[in-house]
Amino acid sequence: RVGSSMNLSSLFSVNDxxxxxxxxxTDTSYxxxxxxxxxxxxHKVPVIHEISVFKELARVKRTATGxxxxxxxxxxxxxxxxxPVITHILDVSLxxxxxxxxxxxxxxxPIPKDTNISAxxxxxxxxxxxxxxxxxxxxxxxxxxxxxxxxxxxxxxxAYKKDCGTETALLRNQHFWMRWLDGHSNFVxxxxxxxxxxxxxxxxxxxxxxxxKVPDINPYIVNWVIDFLKDRQQRVCVDKVMTLLLPxxxxxx
Numbered sequence: 001r002v003g004s005s006m007n008l009s010s011l012f013s014v015n016d017x018x019x020x021x022x023x024x025x026t027d028t029s030y031x032x033x034x035x036x037x038x039x040x041x042x043h044k045v046p047v048i049h050e051i052s053v054f055k056e057l058a059r060v061k062r063t064a065t066g067x068x069x070x071x072x073x074x075x076x077x078x079x080x081x082x083x084p085v086i087t088h089i090l091d092v093s094l095x096x097x098x099x100x101x102x103x104x105x106x107x108x109x110p111i112p113k114d115t116n117i118s119a120x121x122x123x124x125x126x127x128x129x130x131x132x133x134x135x136x137x138x139x140x141x142x143x144x145x146x147x148x149x150x151x152x153x154x155x156x157x158x159a160y161k162k163d164c165g166t167e168t169a170l171l172r173n174q175h176f177w178m179r180w181l182d183g184h185s186n187f188v189x190x191x192x193x194x195x196x197x198x199x200x201x202x203x204x205x206x207x208x209x210x211x212x213k214v215p216d217i218n219p220y221i222v223n224w225v226i227d228f229l230k231d232r233q234q235r236v237c238v239d240k241v242m243t244l245l246l247p248x249x250x251x252x253x
Contacts, residue, residue: 007238007239008110008117008123008238008239011117012120014236014238014239014241014243015243015244016120017110017120017123017236017238017243018108018235018236018243018244018246019246020120021108021110021125021234021236022234022246022247022248024125024197024200024201024250024251025125025200025201025234025248025249025250025251026247026248026249026250027203027249027250030204030249030250031205032204032226032230033204033205033208033209033226033229033230035097035223035226036212036219036222036223037219038097038219038220038223043218043219043220044218045094045095045220046094046143046144046218046220046221047091047094048087048090048091048094048139048143049087050083050084050087052139052143053083053086053087053090053139054079054080054083056135056138056139057075057076057079057082057083057086057135058076058079059076060072060075060076060079060131060135063131063134064109064128065128065130065131066105066106066107066128066129066130066131066133066134067105067106067107067129067130067235068102068130068132070130070131070132072131075131075132075135086132090136090139093136093224094220094221094224095220097220097223097224097226097227098224098227099133099224099227099228101231103129103130103132103133103136104228104231104232104233105129105130105232105233105234105235105245106127106128106129106232106233106234106235106253107127107128107234107235107236107237107242108125108126108127108128108234108235108236108237109125109126109128109236109237110123110124110125110126110236110238111123111124111125111126112124125200127234127253129253140221140224140225144217144218144221145217145221147216148214148215148216148217149211149214149217150162151214152210152213152214158172173190177190199251199252200250200251201250201251202250202251202252203250204226204229204230204249204250207225207229207252208222208225208226208229211225229252230249231247232247232248232249232253233245233246233247233248234246234248234253
């Protein structure tokens with residue numbers, strides 16, 4: 001067993017860790033989601049404006065670097081110079097419905113679930129993509145997805161909703177529990193479920209099929225998301241050692 005202060009590589013081979021996480025993020029029966037048909041007369045090409053790109057670059061906060069190893073201050077310090085180039089790349093990506101392959105990679109950091117580690121399953125894989133890719137994802141969410149998708153999120157869901165979270169979920173549940181107990185109920189039975197590796201095992205087909213059912217999402221964006229999810233690669237970073245990139249086809253980065 002290894003404690004949190006010891007190197008993980010002293011217990012497991014970094015290549016074994018890399019293969020373990022690849023297995024979690026791999027669907028052996030994977031079928032690539034079908035693209036939507038683009039009708040130029042009906043579908044408008046999404047556009048990201050330079051002012052929006054500059055604002056995001058200029059306010060980048062300290063955060064971990066991705067596979068490109070470009071630090072947050074690079075994007076922040078040179079926001080003015082980088083804005084025209086980055087805007088052009090993003091707009092070309094949208095019109096072509098393709099994400100630059102170099103932005104589809106991620107560094108995986110094994111975060112401990114327990115204090116003492118004796119098995120690889122006791123580590124949670126956290127994928128860290130390039131900072132510029134995270135900014136691009138934010139553009140897509142804020143300008144194209146947030147509003148139409150929010151209308152399809154059930155009222156009982158509290159994750160990934162504005163002004164909602166664990167606290168509001170507990171407060172709402174407590175409200176109903178107390179109301180029932182103040183009424184004619186003698187007790188309240190609560191069942192709790194934990195979905196193992198939920199984000200790591202998300203089916204790309206399920207995600208994209210749901211997006212296709214939302215009427216107000218631009219087909220350009222749906223196809224961009226499909227391309228964003230496919231042909232991804234990841235590598236493990238442990239104790240300053242980086243493994244080779246391995247392909248994955250399941251889960252969300």
